[in-house]
Amino acid sequence: MKKFNKEKRVDAHKKIAGEEKYVSDLNVSDKLIGATIRSEYAHAKIEEIIFAQDFDWDDIVIMIAADIKNNYVAMIEKDMPFLAKSIVNYIGEPIVLLAAKNRKKLDEAINNIEIKYETLEPVLTFDEALSAAENKDDLIFKQMQVKRGNFSTAVKRANFIIEDMVETSYQEQAYMEPQGVIAIPKNNDKIEIRGSIQCPYYVQNAMDQLFADTDIKINVNANPLGGSFGGKEDFPSLISGHAALLAHKAQKPVEIIYDRKEDIKTTPKRHPSRSEFRVAVNEEGRIIGLEVKLSINGGAYCTLSPVVLERAVLTFGCYFIENICIDGYALKTNTVPNAAFRGFGGPQALFAAEMMIEKIAMELNLTPLEVRQINMLKFGDKLETGQPVNYSFGLPECLQNVLHKSNYIKKYKEFKKFNIENSAEAGYLKGIGMSLARHGGGFTGSGENYMDTVAAMELLQNGKLKIITAQTEMGQGVDTAYKKIVSDFFELPYSQILIENKDTSKVPNSGPTVASRSTMVVGKLIVDNCEKIKNKVLEEQDDLSEFTKKAVDYYKTNGKLKVESTYKHPDFVKYNEKELTGYAYPVFSWSANVAEIMLNLTTYEIEVTKYFTSQDIGRAINPQQAVAQIEGGTVQGIGYALFENMYTQKGQIVNNGFIDYIIPSIMDVPEIEADIVEESYFYGPYGAKGMGELVLVGVAPAIASALINATNKLTRKIPSTPEYIFKLLEE
Amino acid sequence: MNITFNLNNKETTVKVDPRQTLLQTLREDLQMLGTKKGCGKGECGACTVFLDNKIVNSCLIPIKQVENRKVITIEGVKRTKYFSKIQKAYEDSGAVQCGFCIPGFVMATVDFLKNITDKCDISDEEIKIALSGNLCRCTGYIKIINAVHTLLAQDLEIPEEII
Ligand code: FES
C-alpha cells in the first residue's frame, strides 16, 4: 500500500476552503425563520400574553404552551417545558415561538406581543440557594454521597484539621458556531431535523416523546458541528422541538439559528460550584481524613445536573484518602439551566482538590509538590469507591515527565526568591504551579452497560467499508480517528473507508458523543466489527493485502454484508449506583501539569508564559490530533482559570458577546510543551482510552497553584480576574 | 434597492435592503457560504473578507458602503494558485478542528503574507498580532501559527490584487 499521512484529518481540506456545510449553510428553499420570545423575569407567573389586535398575524406562525400536548423536554427528568405555561423560572425562558418569512416580519411581530407577569420571589445566588435548600427539598435536584471509612475517627488521630472553601464560576462553551437547527416537514407525517447537534439520539428521543400519540415520524440528521464542547449535548433537544413544532404547524421548513447574544444569555453553561472542605492531616502531611460539601448551581431545570454532580463527587483529586466523605448537591435556582461542558463536573472538583493540597502545604510549611507526592495514588491503591488503580495507570510517569521538562523544583524556589528580592523593581511576580488530574472514560457507573451501544459496519460492492455510528464530528476529529482505526486494521487507504451520515434513520444508537467515550467505547466496537468482517471475508491463511479483492468477491457471491457489535464493559467492571461503590469508570486517563505565570503588579493581569503537560491517554490513535486536543484544551482551561467571567444581575446574564465574555485569543497562548504517556488500556481499541476532557481539567488548578507561588495566598476562586487578585493581595 | 460591486472579479448586482450588511448579502442573497457568521458584531473574525484588498469583518460593513468596490471571499481565494499551499500547510500542521473559524483565518493569513516584506526571522509574536482579530475555540492557535511559519518558509506569490 502506498504510504500516506494517516494523521491528516479527513475533513480539513474542505473546511479550509470554506466548503464544509454547517447547519446555516444548508440553503433549504422556502424556509421560515423562527424566533423565541422569552421571560423577562427570573421567577414570575404569566398572567396574559397579548397579541396586538391591529397587527396582521396572517403570515406569522405562532406557538404557545397551550398548543403543545407533551410539553416537556425528555432528559433525565421531564421538568423543563418547551414553552413555559404559567410559571417562568429564569430570565430567558421561552414563552412564545414565532416563525415568518423574514427577519423584518418577525421583528414586527415580536413588537406586537406583550406579556403580563406577576412577579414571584426568585432564588438567585449560591447563598440563597444553599440556605433555601436546607428547608425545601424541591430546591435540590440531586444529593449524593461518596463515603469510605470514618472521618471522625480520622479527626481524632490527626495533627492538623484544615478547612477552607473555594468557588468556581460559570464557563460558556463559546463554540464559534452558535446553536442552530432546521426542521423540514415532509408529506404531513414526517419531519427531518438537521442541525448542530452533538447527540442525535438524544434529540430523537426528545422528539419521539414530543410527538408521541401522533403519526409523525422524526429523523435527526446531525451536520458537522462548528464546535460544541458539551454545549450542544442537551440543548438541541429544546430548539429542535421549537423548530419542529413551528414547522409542523406551518408545513414549511423552519430554521432557528441563535445569534451570539441569545446564545450566551440563554443556553447552558458549566455549573458554578462551591466546595467546602475539612481535611485531617498527620504531621508528615499525609491526609488521613477528608470531608467535603460540594455544591453546583444547576439553574432552573434539571437537565444533566445529577450526572455532572456524580462525576464531580467521583473526581476529587488523584490522592489516596482512607477516610473520605464527599457530599454533593445540585441546587435549583432561578437562573439559566446549566448542563454539559468538557470535563463535566471534573474541573470543579479538581480545582477544589488541588487547592486543598495547596492549603495543606501552606499550613504545614511543605512544598505543594511534597504534599502531592506524599498523598498521590500508588499502583494498586483503591479509590474512594473501592475501585483499584491496578492497570493503565500512567500518573507517576506523567508526574516525572512534567517535573523533568519544566524544572519545577528549581524554579519553585527561584521564583519565590525573585518575588522577595526583585519583584518590586521588576513590576511583576513570577509563579510556577502544578496539578494532577484524572478523568474517567465513558459514562459514570453503569450508564455504559444500560445503553446497549451498537455500532455497525457495512461492506460495499466495491470492497469499501462503511463505518456506521451516531458519533458526531464536532471538531474533535472522530471521523479521522475512526477511519484510522479501520485503516490500521485492514491496512487500507482512507479512500476505501466511508463514514455514514449521522442520521438516526441510517445509523444505530451508538450513544451520545460525550464523556470521552467515542474512541474508547465506540472505537472498540469498530475494531470488533472489523474483526467480524475479516472473519467473513478472509480465510485464516489469507493475508490482509488481499482484502479488497476478496471483499469484492465476497460481495459478488454473498451480496451485502453488514455487521454489528454491542458494547459491554469488561466483566469485573461493576458499580453500585445507590452506594456509589465499585468501578465508577472502566479506566481513568491521567495528567500532570505545570504552569508558569507572570503577575503584573500594576494591572494585576496574569499571563501564562509556559505550560507543560504530560498526559496518559492510553494508545494515541492520532498523535498529531491528540496534541491538538491538548493545546486546545489547555487554552480553554486558561480562559476558565483567568478571564472567562460571566456576570449576572438579578439573575440575568449581563454578557452579550466576545467583547464582554473574553475567551482566549491568539495573544493569550503560552508556549505549550506536551507529551503523551501511552499506558495501554487492555479493553480499548488498540489500547486507547479517553482524552477529550482530560486535556482541560488540570489546567485551572495548575494556574491557580502558580498564583499561590506568586502571591503566597490561597487562590479561592476562578476565574482569578485582576479584580480578584487585587483584593487577594490587599487582604 | 440594487447594488453593484465586484465580487471575486465578477461584476455583481443584487437587490438588497439598504440596512443589511455585506455578510448578510454574501450569505443570504448570493449564497456565498464560505464566509461564516460567528458573532455578527465584529468580535470573532469568522466573517473576514477583503474589501478593496484590505481585510474587514463583513458583518460590520453596511452593504451601501460596498457600492462599486471590490470584495474577495474565500470562494475567490480558493481559486488561486497559492491557495493550495495554504490549504496544505493548514492540513499538514493539523491546524483545523471544527473548521468554523478557518476560512476567516485563511483570509487573515493571506493578508499577512501579502503585506510582509521580509519573510525571514518572523517571530511568533508578529504572526500572533496579524491573526489577533480571529478567534478560535478549538485549536489553541498553536498549530495555526505553525501553519503560517510553514508558509513563510515557502515563496508564496500573492498578488497585490489578491486574486
Ligand atoms: S461574524 Fe463578523 S466578526 Fe464575528
Ligand code: FES
Ligand atoms: S477550529 Fe473550531 S473554532 Fe477554530
